[in-house]
Amino acid sequence: MILMDDIIREGHPTLRTKAEEVKFPLTDEVRQLAEDMLQYLINSQDPEIADKYNLRGGIGLAANQVNSLQRMFALHLTDDNGEQLSFVAINPKIVSHSVENTYLPAGEGCLSVDRNVPGYVPRHARVTVKFKTIDGEEKKMRLKGMPAIAFQHELDHLNGIMFYDRINEKNPFADITDSTPYE
Numbered sequence: 106m107i108l109m110d111d112i113i114r115e116g117h118p119t120l121r122t123k124a125e126e127v128k129f130p131l132t133d134e135v136r137q138l139a140e141d142m143l144q145y146l147i148n149s150q151d152p153e154i155a156d157k158y159n160l161r162g163g164i165g166l167a168a169n170q171v172n173s174l175q176r177m178f179a180l181h182l183t184d185d186n187g188e189q190l191s192f193v194a195i196n197p198k199i200v201s202h203s204v205e206n207t208y209l210p211a212g213e214g215c216l217s218v219d220r221n222v223p224g225y226v227p228r229h230a231r232v233t234v235k236f237k238t239i240d241g242e243e244k245k246m247r248l249k250g251m252p253a254i255a256f257q258h259e260l261d262h263l264n265g266i267m268f269y270d271r272i273n274e275k276n277p278f279a280d281i282t283d284s285t286p287y288e
């Protein structure tokens with residue numbers, strides 16, 4: 106079971122390292138890690154388990170955060186229509202995205218960042234994504250809202266990018282439409 110002690114924090118070099126393409130078929134070890142990452146999110150959203158093991162709630166978790174350079178992340182969240190999204194995205198790609206940007210008005214946080222970093226994080230409002238599931242199935246999805254934001258936050262981790270890299274240094278709360286995101 107993944108615990109907070111398994112989650113590396115900023116300063117650890119793996120958070121700034123690009124994750125490598127996952128090879129199929131998955132080894133038992135990689136499959137287990139993928140399952141454990143998703144289980145962490147489920148556990149962290151269960152008040153009893155989160156309390157018992159002192160887990161910080163999360164809707165996404167990237168392999169870099171548990172010191173692995175496998176190119177995969179888990180997402181476990183409810184979308185804007187109340188649909189439960191719960192999967193591990195392996196070798197994820199954004200194949201297209203809206204011109205329009207979006208952002209979380211409260212800013213973003215990160216399980217690997219033990220401090221508040223205020224500011225708007227510009228994200229594509231809508232993304233079309235492709236990835237493989239643990240079973241090796243190719244998936245293609247169109248995401249918007251929180252799922253789109255979370256997918257981009259996690260994909261950034263796989264590229265060694267932290268959410269605050271994208272905050273406008275001069276004016277963290279600059280009007281997002283004018284800002285050119287850190288690409």
Ligand SMILES: O=CN(O)C[C@@H](CC1CCCC1)C(=O)N1NCCC[C@H]1C(=O)Nc1ccccn1
Nearest residue numbers: 162163164165166213214215216217254255258
């Ligand atoms: O890389 C992965 N991480 O660092 C875990 C992050 C990922 C999210 C940050 C912004 C988009 C994806 C995470 O889930 N959090 N960040 C720190 C503590 C709070 C928690 C969070 O945002 N929770 C949440 C958000 C919306 C609705 C319900 N809960």
Ligand code: NI
Nearest residue numbers: 214215216217
């Ligand atoms: Ni994060």
